[in-house]
Amino acid sequence: MATETQGPQGFEAALTRKPEAVAEFTQRRSPVQQARHLLHQTPSLVPLIVLVVSISIFGALLGQKFFSAFTLTLILQQVAIVGIVGAAQTLVVLTAGIDLSVGAIMVLSSVVMGQFTFRYGIPAPLSVLCGLGVGAAIGFVNGTLVARMKLPPFIVTLGMWQIVLAANFLYSRNETIRSQDIAAEAQILQFFGSTFRIGADEAGRGGAVFTYGAVLLIVLVLLIAYVLRQTAWGRHVYAVGDDPEAAELAGVQTKTVLVTVYTLSGLICALAGWVMIGRLGSVSPTAGQFANIESITAVVIGGISLFGGRGSVLGMLFGALIVGVFSLGLKLMGTDPQWTYLLIGILIIAAVAVDQWIRKAAA
């Protein structure tokens, strides 16, 4: 009975030709499709092109004034803080989250580093460690709320932003620690503000000027790029951002990944707080108010998808540099600074439009 059901069914008779054709991969692509495929595989390419083009345009318009080692490294100095916070933001955005508390964590950490040194007389290096610890701890709370309590990252970090900022003003009693005092008693706090020059003339003018903060930015971005590409944890960050359920079923410990991502984000923001003391010289509880918006801008212009799982930290660096190039370039041209914001706004929308277009290559 019913033996006729064994083997392929009648309607499949047409399949007698080798069925492996299912797994063929030679597809003819138009040049546009090829470009899209390339961009899909190397998401940091778009911001790199935009960066090179904008440097060329400003270089052509302004000549030596812009296209010099001094000016270009000045841009790097100016984006150091946004870039470092952007690196933290990158990690969170790759998991399809968002961290609105980055700026607040940065400020509170810098205040802790300053106040622990000056109010309690704790040795400065120890205070720095305390500041880094505070940043990581806040990040850990964010991560726990997102991963274990299943609260939306936007809400968690929106709340944390207010909490941390208020704690920052209450704890610091709104007082600023003066630059001279820090320079006299706790120089290590200003470490990332100190500079060295390469290729300066004999009077010590011109040439490339680097702050240690700028160096930290480069080192940190390269380190994170390595971790995201070459370690299991990095691959898991992408997998969680891509499809958390699939990642969980495939054996990724999604909760652990999320908690470590937010903790690391907090730690990196605290590092940015240390760099900020170097940049400002002083410790001010009112500094860095726009760091969260600026870091999200760098991430978006850098081609990292807010839907998670796509993009690279190098793209974020290029995104931050694009903003820096526009700001300084337009300032040197003497235009109204509002033009900078207007152009950045256009870039943000264009970047998301490009992201959507590239995503279609997947389909």
Add this chain to the structure above:
Amino acid sequence: MEPILKARGLVKRYGRVTALNNCDFDLYPGEILAVIGDNGAGKSSLIKALSGAIRVDEGTIELDGKPMNFASPLNAREAGIETVYQNLALSPALSIADNMFLGREIRKPGIMGRWFRALDRAAMEHKAREKLTELGLMTIQNIGQAVETLSGGQRQGVAVARAAAFGSKVVIMDEPTAALGVKESRRVLELILDVKRRGLPIVLISHNMPHVFEVADRVHVHRLGQRLCVIDPRRHSMSDAVALMTGAMAPEQLNEFA
């Protein structure tokens, strides 16, 4: 012969709904056992219990005669039970090799692996290629390409290859042909038979009766949270199976016809 995977008296309740009602299950070495049942019969709960995705309220699961207590799919995997989920559990943006080794990556030997935790890409790609070739899927040219660039059948192939590569005891496949076209289904059925030829027993959950009757050695009919009966697809027809599944026929009536 002793069953390789055996469950006795499984009970799973969700509030007032009883999804598994004192359910038994047996899978013998080297066979393809199909599990069929109407929607809501409790097939998914049974499979989830076997693959560690849910914990049962009562009952025992034995693998190779040893009692098992799975707290998560990871436990089941470590015990040698691999599951191909209906949604495949692949990360679209990651490469084929990355997906196959997700959660059990190989690290480089020496300092790079231990201190810098660097992945051994070459080893993973080599192994992935080897597995795909074994299953005749090596028309997939570039092991580094993202899974989202693959067709539905190819993705299914990657998921099956992953299970076959790591499953040492049992492979569970949940609706492997549900989302596929005729041609791609045929390829996946061949894959399933390939895996069986390599000696791995397979639990196949499917709604597609022709597919079930083509590849299964035995058919477990699930009804109202229980194993209603196990039939031999060579001795019974598809309409018998459907009648059993829906309750139009009682298992006792089967023997009269058989």
